[in-house]
Amino acid sequence: MASTTSAPPPGMERDLGPTGEGGGGFQHGRPAPVSTFPAAVRPSQTGIWVALAAISMMFAALTSAMVIRQGAARDWGHFELPGILYFNTLILLLSSFSLEMARLPFAQDPDLGREESRGNGRRPAQVLYWLYATMGLGLIFVFGQLAAWRELAAQGLFLATTPSSSFFYVLTAVHGVHLLGGITGLAYVLHRMSRSTGSRPRTALGVASVYWHFMDGLWVYLILLMMTRMNVA
């Protein structure tokens, strides 16, 4: 039926790399890549999108819960969104801009901070400044959100006051916690960059910025959602 000398069917040997000479399927002593993919692809670059899928799903669930809850009874209770939220939105958009400014040197110099270029410790001061600026803007956003909470509380709108205020606090809190995660991520990138040797933050920075921009876009979605569903007309 089958023999060891017959030619493999077409496709059998497809996507095989160098297999070594009669090595029993193993390659000894050669630094073979661990991954099927080019070394430039790192698990964290895939993982971040997987994580974002889960986060999207969570906010989709909260959104549909909000829509259903709003239609379930006549107790929704519109209120005026605190004005500082629009300022916060601007701050967060600016932070995405400053993060891209931090990444600019990486885009201009393809070797900068690459994992393969060992000992490439160059870290232009510009990168550090923009990263600090991004984290600072992120923190201003978080404090701005806290200020918005205080403003609502001063009006007597607490977590359990109306369904609309419940969802307002839940959505902003869950987003805020995720944004703090983004700030932690940027802090990790800065930590990597400040190490004296072997600093290769290109991937980490790329992954952190994907997350950061997503949190930015997510907030734009949330503020539009709240403007249309919670704000008094």
Add this chain to the structure above:
Amino acid sequence: MDSSPQAVAHHHAPPQGFIRKYLFSVDHKVIGKQYYGLALLAVCIGMVLSWLMRIHLGWATAHIPLLEKLSPAGAPGNVMTPEYYLSLMTMHATLMVFFVLTTAPFAGFGNYFLPIQVGADDMAFPRMNMMSFWVTFAAFVVLILSFFIGDGPALAGWTSYAPLSSVGAVAGPGQGTGQTLWALSIAIFCVGQLLGSLNFITTTLDLRTRGMSLARMPLSTWAWFVTSVIGLLAFAVLLPACGLLVLDRVAGTSFFNPAGLVVNDQALPHSGGSPLLWQHLFWFFGHPEVYIAILPGFGIISTILPVFARKRLLGSRAVIGCMVAIGFLSYMVWGHHMFVSGMNPFSALLFSVPTLIITIPATIVVLLWLGTLYGARMRLSTPALFCVGFISVFITGGLSGFFLAQPSLDTYLHATYFVVAHFHFVMAVAAMFGIFAGTYFWFPKMFGRMMNETLGKWHFWLTFVGVYSIFMPMHYLGLAGNVRRYAAFTDNYLAPLIPVHKFITIAALFTGAAQLLFLYNVIWSRFRGPKATDNPWEATTLEWSTSSPPPSDNFGGRHLVVHHGPEEYGVESSSGDYVMQVSPEKVAAS
């Protein structure tokens, strides 16, 4: 995460010291065993709870020794109250669904074997992997705590329908601290599973070794991969749902609590929340969860069956397609749990149709298994027996699903023992048979020793006969109108059915006792079993190309190159009738 060869080599220097090696290990094999151990602990507790319930159902006035010690209020004079019965039921289901059926076949075996089967030396994010286990363990501790503090464990069922679950202590014993702990525990569990799923997906996509194309992945890896995609999206919905439930309970919000609710003569201050909203959120997770429990079983059976049938799995590509289709469709059928919830009858029809459609891929897979068995000269070792048993109980449980998928029939059968029989066969027992098949099959790889075959076969036959004795009669109970979740049937129209319940109870105790054979076999074989060779079953997948048990970096620094798919059985080669995935030997397609 570094994955350059040097970094990996450094990362995988074998850890020193007990804590790093066994407790807070980042090795996916240790984490897999930890998950499996947790499931073993949970299944023992869950089984004991089911015995207590069954004894009470057969003999409602029976004194159960020591029960009063566990809960003075729940079992005064060693006879359990109806409320405590519901608590035990809730804890039985929660432990079994989350900490056994999700934990063992998916997180346990998946952690241990997914990286090895794709030729990676660890998961993509080992530290996150360690965190995922310990988060899951914390969820387990929080759940078990509710036995010992406050007013006892929650009693709203594993589905925790609002408003019973959301109004708080006023609803009775177990609905105070117990229910809050339940919601917290499940929320924590969700976090653990999300971290795990993230790892599974990334590892499958990025860390496959040379030559391991997606089409060459073993079906078990495919199943874990599809399951992790389902889990990623399902647990991401349950997590915020549990969060909202906790807020309703502790912060006075009205997400699920309706207006004008009077509980135990007490008017509650909530405004118009929606109890149906909880059901939608829960079952949007809950139905995919059923496939999270069973799909790893599909993968395990599809991987093990060809090994013992000594032939290719019929249509393995079709099995992959069916598993993906099931994963996709699992998100469109949640409403079939809510036919009698007061939903619009037209939406019942909308959920009924995809429910019937999802039986098509499941049926195709079953037929492909049967086709594989047809004409095979089976090696009837214990793993093979459990594979065949899996197919049997899955068919039995699947058939009753056709009835329940019809809204008109479900209106009668809903919340009867017919449903209990259905989901125990199709999900619980089937998944357990998958776990048993996996255990007997992979034990030699995990511990380097063979399990005892004689004990294994006794275990199989006693369990097989036992589960049919327990769950077959429940179909008749359900058709006779025997409702579920009742603590006793002494003084009502169901009294004539009590002899059936007594029979089921005896069968449950008997089947439970048979599991001691398994426990004994696992413990005895772990230390005294005969040493296992690297490939005792003559299987092809990558885990059999390394030592038993594998070294801490899985392949001892070698980087494997894959030449074949996992299905090369029934061929002629230098090694016999199979060709391993890493063998460079060329074989013609049979």
